[in-house]
Amino acid sequence: MKKIISIFFIVSFLGCSIPLNACKHTSKDQFKNSNSQQVSESASNSKNISNTLNTGPDFTVAAEITVHSVVHIRTEYKQKSSVYDDFFGSDPFDDFFGRKQYYGTPQPIRASGSGVIISKDGYIVTNNHVVQDAEKIEVTLNDKRTFDAQIINTDPGTDLALIKIDADNLPFIIYGNSNDVKVGEWVLAVGNPFNLTSTVTAGIVSAKTRDINVLGGGTSIKSFIQTDAAINPGNSGGALVNIKGELIGINAAIATNTGSYTGYSFAIPVNIVKKAVNDMLNYGEIQKAFIDASIANIDSKFAKEKELDKIKGVYVSSLVENGAAEQSGIKQGDVITKIDNVEVNSPSELLGIIGEHSPKDKVFITVERQGQEKIFSVILKNKYGNTEIVKKEENDVISVLGATFESASKDEMRRLGIRQGLKITKIDEGKLWQAGIRKGFIITYIDKNPIHTIDDLKNILKYKKGGILIEGVYSNGVRAYYGFGI
Numbered sequence: 001m002k003k004i005i006s007i008f009f010i011v012s013f014l015g016c017s018i019p020l021n022a023c024k025h026t027s028k029d030q031f032k033n034s035n036s037q038q039v040s041e042s043a044s045n046s047k048n049i050s051n052t053l054n055t056g057p058d059f060t061v062a063a064e065i066t067v068h069s070v071v072h073i074r075t076e077y078k079q080k081s082s083v084y085d086d087f088f089g090s091d092p093f094d095d096f097f098g099r100k101q102y103y104g105t106p107q108p109i110r111a112s113g114s115g116v117i118i119s120k121d122g123y124i125v126t127n128n129h130v131v132q133d134a135e136k137i138e139v140t141l142n143d144k145r146t147f148d149a150q151i152i153n154t155d156p157g158t159d160l161a162l163i164k165i166d167a168d169n170l171p172f173i174i175y176g177n178s179n180d181v182k183v184g185e186w187v188l189a190v191g192n193p194f195n196l197t198s199t200v201t202a203g204i205v206s207a208k209t210r211d212i213n214v215l216g217g218g219t220s221i222k223s224f225i226q227t228d229a230a231i232n233p234g235n236s237g238g239a240l241v242n243i244k245g246e247l248i249g250i251n252a253a254i255a256t257n258t259g260s261y262t263g264y265s266f267a268i269p270v271n272i273v274k275k276a277v278n279d280m281l282n283y284g285e286i287q288k289a290f291i292d293a294s295i296a297n298i299d300s301k302f303a304k305e306k307e308l309d310k311i312k313g314v315y316v317s318s319l320v321e322n323g324a325a326e327q328s329g330i331k332q333g334d335v336i337t338k339i340d341n342v343e344v345n346s347p348s349e350l351l352g353i354i355g356e357h358s359p360k361d362k363v364f365i366t367v368e369r370q371g372q373e374k375i376f377s378v379i380l381k382n383k384y385g386n387t388e389i390v391k392k393e394e395n396d397v398i399s400v401l402g403a404t405f406e407s408a409s410k411d412e413m414r415r416l417g418i419r420q421g422l423k424i425t426k427i428d429e430g431k432l433w434q435a436g437i438r439k440g441f442i443i444t445y446i447d448k449n450p451i452h453t454i455d456d457l458k459n460i461l462k463y464k465k466g467g468i469l470i471e472g473v474y475s476n477g478v479r480a481y482y483g484f485g486i
Helices: 028-033 036-057 060-067 270-282 300-305 326-327 347-354 396-401 410-416 431-435 454-461
Strands: 072-078 108-116 123-126 136-140 147-156 160-165 187-190 199-210 224-227 240-244 247-255 264-269 293-297 314-319 335-339 361-367 372-378 402-409 423-428 442-446 466-475 481-485
Touching: 060 187, 060 199, 060 240, 072 247, 108 187, 108 247, 123 270, 147 270, 160 270, 187 247, 199 264, 199 347, 224 247, 247 270, 264 270, 293 326, 293 347, 293 466, 314 347, 326 372, 335 347, 396 431, 396 454, 402 454, 423 431, 423 454, 431 481, 442 454
Parallel strands: none
Antiparallel strands: 072 108, 072 136, 108 123, 123 160, 136 147, 147 160, 187 199, 187 240, 199 224, 224 264, 240 247, 247 264, 293 314, 314 335, 335 361, 361 372, 402 423, 423 442, 442 466, 466 481
């Protein structure tokens, strides 16, 4: 893995010592049962608990299935990507990704990670950060055979990459369904931590739809599976599987203040992985879908402020003009409670469901409006506000910029005193991020040319070489100018 995800957790343990079953409410009537019945039930329960403790869950089948389909990936780089350079000239992410730094005479930078074979003809899915900018990729199978690999496609937004080796009849993993994963169920993490090949660790699913906001500004993955299965440097891109040996996630990150596992690990849900792989193969570009609405989390304070009767669902705080949600009839102030009859109680849950879809897909969104339940049929759109397939060759300029845009609304333009503008709604690692531009910035001019739409931006930058001057304004009225090369 190439990044240390440095998230500091402060955990407070409430000092209550409670015996097992002591929290169960007991009424006086329950004491009418005879002592013999209680003794009999107690003996039966003790026997069941004893059997469970003696046998425990059996991971051998899942481990046997998985270890042969997880590979060890070694990469080489001539120099660091500027994406990872910090102000002190060193990379705080190196240790976590297994990347070795050399100082003095320039030498190749080496890194290691993991990958998962998903087809018998050699397609392997891994993390983007495992292979990003690599000049050489070497894959070692569990049977010790070694192959050179080529990158088929990568996507920083989902932190996924598809690579391929020239081999056939390979053992590959079967996809599971991450929507069926339950908190508390057993899982296995399989990978190559610290270059220890084919390592299997076990744990449980600790949480779902976890938004850890660590894979770059504006990353589309806001819905990780959190587990307590131990993963360490080198596990990135490895498999998270259920007790049946089905792939339910790709391990991507840990939360740590030490650089090694401290109890929190995160995986990209397999339903998002399946869609990403399909898009990479068929279109060369992830087909990201949007409902074109800004969503807010609802807690007790927010519910009181907005005079909501219930603390459930997510709040529609604003809508993109002529966007998918607005065209369907959804209004600002609505509370989204379900998507396709699946309950939604956080923005990350909503984004996780939408992330499994493509532009032009239809979803049914249930909202509560002034105490009444309404269902709307929403046709999802792409980043350009239409339902067309976005091909990679059509999107090279946008990929370089690393952002998602929408036209500024009439209200925004009136409030900020501008005549036109293209608003940055999401931003990933790219030219704009490196220049210091942040989410919410409204681009009004590029090289003194007015920018109204995404087509204006693409037409100006399509054949542009050299320096670029971008003018614009933030939502708080602060005007800013940025320059960078392309």
